[in-house]
Amino acid sequence: MSTNRPLQVVNSSDRSTDLSGIFAEYILGKRFFSWDEFEKSLAEFQKLSYTHYVHNCSKTIPDARFKYAYVGFKCTFGVNRTRPGLKLKNKSSKCCNCSSSFRVVLHYSEYIIASHNMVHNHPCSRVYMQNDPWYRRLTVEEKENIEPLLQQSHSSDEIIMHVKEKYNKDITRIDVKNMKAAVNKGISSRRDIFEFLKSRGKLMEYYSDEPIRNSLTRICFATYEQMELYKQFPEVVGIDSTYNTNKGKYSLFQLLVTDNFGRGRPVLFAWTRKEFKRDVVWILDCFRQIMEDTSKTESFIMDCAQAEIAAVKLTHRQAHIVLCSFHVCRAFCRKTRNPIVKNYLCRLVQCKRRSEFNFYFRVISRLDANVSQYLQRRWMHRRELWAACFRDNVLTFGNDTNNRVESSHKQMKRFLQRSDSLHKSMLKVYKWHKRSFSIIQQEANIAQSRCFTYPCSQSLIPIIRLLTPYAARKVIREYQLRRWATVEFESFDYVFFKENGNTVQVDLSACTCTCFTFQTCRYPCRHLLLVHFRKPYFTGIFAFL
Incomplete structure (x- = not known):
């Protein structure tokens, strides 16, 4: 039976089940000299016949051996717990008006069956009994055993499968929700x-x-x-x-x-x-x-x-x-309605060269003098906080x-x-954190077990295998951009590259580079990769990883 949807009961008056034979074997054919003996036989009968009887009426007596003077039992599928006359929402109910019942009476020093009706108007099977919460109920010991799982696991399906494999009981997601609420009920106050x-x-x-x-x-x-x-x-x-x-x-x-x-x-x-x-x-x-x-x-x-x-x-x-940078651009763009000025303001924030920064600022000054004065008064004295070209040595992991x-x-x-x-x-924030933390750990384990294929040179594979998929994609992109860098000067400790008019220095002893990518992201840049392939003795890149 699927646990992804609520269980439904269909009234089936044409399906009748007669349990008179098994009832006569386990109940009528025995004598009960205490209430505990009767309860033991009744539990065995219900387990074998896939039925559940509840108290319909009873009268207690002050006796430890005989607890009741009489008890009327009725099938759980014949008890309608909604009182007539109440205007409630229409919900699916397990009640199908089953008339099966029996009456136990204390006669002198033993219990006897005064009357019984063992004809059910529904199937008596394990699948049908899943509609009864009593059949899905776990014992106190079973609840204590799965309590750590209820606190740590956020997947209802995982708990359902665990209970199915260990205790051979089919529970639903609503049962898991109720058990979690019962576990957390003790921590409600501040x-x-x-x-x-x-x-x-x-x-x-x-x-x-x-x-x-x-x-x-x-x-x-x-x-x-x-x-x-x-x-x-x-x-x-x-x-x-x-x-x-x-x-x-x-x-x-x-x-x-x-x-x-x-x-x-x-x-x-x-x-x-x-x-x-x-x-x-x-x-x-x-x-x-x-x-x-x-x-x-x-x-x-x-x-x-x-x-x-x-x-x-x-x-x-x-x-x-x-x-x-997003908040800075939004603050700048509030000062003007001109879309051209807004475009240059965003370029001013994101450009990576100071020459471009000065050029964009001159253009903005010509287009809108008020915006230029605002920038001079409020933002230019701390441009190293928001302008990318003035913080080229600040580590951000590529996200500004x-x-x-x-x-x-x-x-x-x-x-x-x-x-x-x-x-x-x-408490909700803590539970959300535990759930997201476990999901991320599972994703990391899956990523480590997978074998990824990357479109790159075979000489780059030993380095790629040491990286996560996220870092591997970044390094492959840097390897593809290596053609823009040319060696300008080379010594035993340093290598100088010329790229787009700028000079980049690689320190072989420290395995560092002065380029923007390495300073802000700290993964192997194209200059370190070129040095690694040009100098076989340079193994500092592996120590860096």
Whole structure:
């Protein structure tokens, strides 16, 4: 039976099943001198006949041996739990008005069957019993065994297959959802959620007297997996905030790093009531305390928010600041309606030569003097933050926009609601992170097991095999551009190339290059590849990888 769609019961009055024979063997043919003996035989009968009987009426007595004076049992498919007269939505029900029932009565010192009707108007089979939640129910021990899987796995199909293989029970996605809700029911309050998050990572809180005394205004959290991830890729960090994630109106900050597949992955979450400079400074201070050492971070990529720029300058003086080119272009284009000026403004931000930068600025000055004055007054004194040609030695891994953080915000907001409380929103963020982290790990394992074929020279294959598919495509592109570089001068320690009128220097001892690609992306550029193929003794490129 497929578990991808809800189970349905079809009223089939023409299909009748008579279980009088098996009922006479397991129930009528035995004597029961206690209620426990009767329950044991009834459970065996229900297991063999694929039926389930529930209490219809009963009368209890104060006796440990005999718990009931009488009990009326009725087939579970004959019990309609919706009271008549209620106007409810039409939903599929398992009830098919089955009339099968029997009555157990205490007669002196034993239980006897007073009456019984074993004719069912539905099939008594394992497939049909999947409509009854009781048949799909797991025992207490079975639930305890799969509780770690319920907390870690985000795939219902994986849990369904695990239960099917281990316990031979067919559960549905609704059952998995209910079991997950029962597992997480114990961590509903703020205190419980904070304790839960502290057991999974490091959580820092800040209380202030504004707007009310001793109110929680700032929270910072990172899991142990995020700490290890930052230690692997600490060079470039993106920071940005988003809104409308909780009813407390806390802003959600994310700090992301770029892994070797070119993906942005969060390493820190923070919630603040405001986005002033002191709030961002507190977040970055917590970032340093949690990660223990952030001196290896070379660049911070962010939008044009002045609070974030000032906070990074204060807490990480050694790091470079890279403003998102998209946000800078949008800020420039707000000052004019001329599409030609807008085009030159975007070229001004993205050009990689200073001569082109000066040319585009002169053109903009002739076309619109107001925009030129605005740039001179607000942006030219810090052009190394946003102009690509003035930060050719700043590491960005080839991405000078904040799109990786924005994309992470978009994916996360699918799991959040504005009506969520702060602690509930934090728990959802943690679950989203665990789910995305496991998916990325699976994708990385699949990529390592695959054998990729690249359209390149056979001499490049030993280098390509050491790279991820993302980096391999970049290196192949650099290898295709090698024809534009010519050797100008060559010595034992250095090789100088001439390319588009510029001189590029390769240091053989340090395996470094002064070109724009190597300085900003840190993967083998075309100059290092040419040196590797020209000099057989130059093996520094393998040590670099």
